[in-house]
Amino acid sequence: MTDRLLQQLNTIASLTETEEQAFVAVTTTRRLRKKEWLMRQGDICRMVTFIYSGSLRLFHTVDGEEKTIQFFFENALYTDYLSFLTGQPTLENVQALEDCALVQFSRADLEQLYQQHPVFERIGRISAERAFLSLSARNTLLTNQSPEIRYQQLIQARPDLFQRVPQYHIASFLGIKPESLSRIRKRMATR
Amino acid sequence: MTDRLLQQLNTIASLTETEEQAFVAVTTTRRLRKKEWLMRQGDICRMVTFIYSGSLRLFHTVDGEEKTIQFFFENALYTDYLSFLTGQPTLENVQALEDCALVQFSRADLEQLYQQHPVFERIGRISAERAFLSLSARNTLLTNQSPEIRYQQLIQARPDLFQRVPQYHIASFLGIKPESLSRIRKRMATR
């Protein structure tokens, strides 16, 4: 399982044999059943998680209501930067949508790697930059476009999502209520 | 001017004399008059800009309408990650709200620094992480809270903003129309 994570890292910056070994030494694997939790609001996030298979949903709870922020599928990486970096309790909830196989490593070990092999610092930088870009894109979509456009872009970009995720989670991800998504779909069908 | 930028960098990771000199060698300074442009949609962003004094406004143009994304004041850093990292033309417009004194360095030089002194890689990583966190906070506010709450949080967090920035830019930053902001203010005053 760790192989595929290493592969991903190598696409960011290539690792020597030694660096790969140092990295593998700090990873652990883990399984999660559907509906089990990777993270609950109030936990402290000390791990980076690589999704080898399965899927996760990240959401915040606002006024008792779940606001879906992101979905994670195979080959994605997840960590709560805020909690991971500051040691603060997280505001995030992450739950398995499907059974998952995961690879993890801890913040403490990552700091060690940063010290010992600057290439990981580079990987960390590029990863953070990418996370920023993808958040930025989501931000732009969410604030500049109408729900209908957001929905259209999403089916364009991720048609698979609708096969694997219930519609009311997708509605939440789009920043609207399930009833509204239903209306949008109807509107678009009859046009 | 570059001193204050160095100071900021040193709070992220401390630089040796040599590293400081290498950095200073690649910086240039620049002035901008009110209403002049640092960046226009379609440009390619090759620079990181440190605001020594003055202020800037970053906005996107969507359907002929300006959407203010962010304000920059003294000691802030600006770059368009997307354009800076990929070399793509930017979608961002950045205009001086007040006369500005700026310190800049180029992507090419930064890459050199990354190669020669890993500490800059570290600074780059931490900066990207911070940018992510701050965008994430804005995101949460913008998507989870009503315009009224967003306005309240903003005067709490940045009362100075209202002294330095016209209200219609602030409205745009809050994701609403000037008329609506005016009404929110009236509503709050009479309560």
Next chain:
DNA sequence: CCGAATGATTGATTTCGGTTAAGAAATTAC
């Protein structure tokens, strides 16, 4: 100091997504 331009407020109306409530369809569990 005055007129023009810019920025803020106010009012009338419209629009769109939220809310509430019900029922239909699909999935899950026994």
Next chain:
DNA sequence: GTAATTTCTTAACCGAAATCAATCATTCGG
């Protein structure tokens, strides 16, 4: 395979912000 639960759709109504339009206030240039 059927009942129970979950998910999705539909409809009527509501409310907050957008839109449209006018007016007021302030700033700026000459």
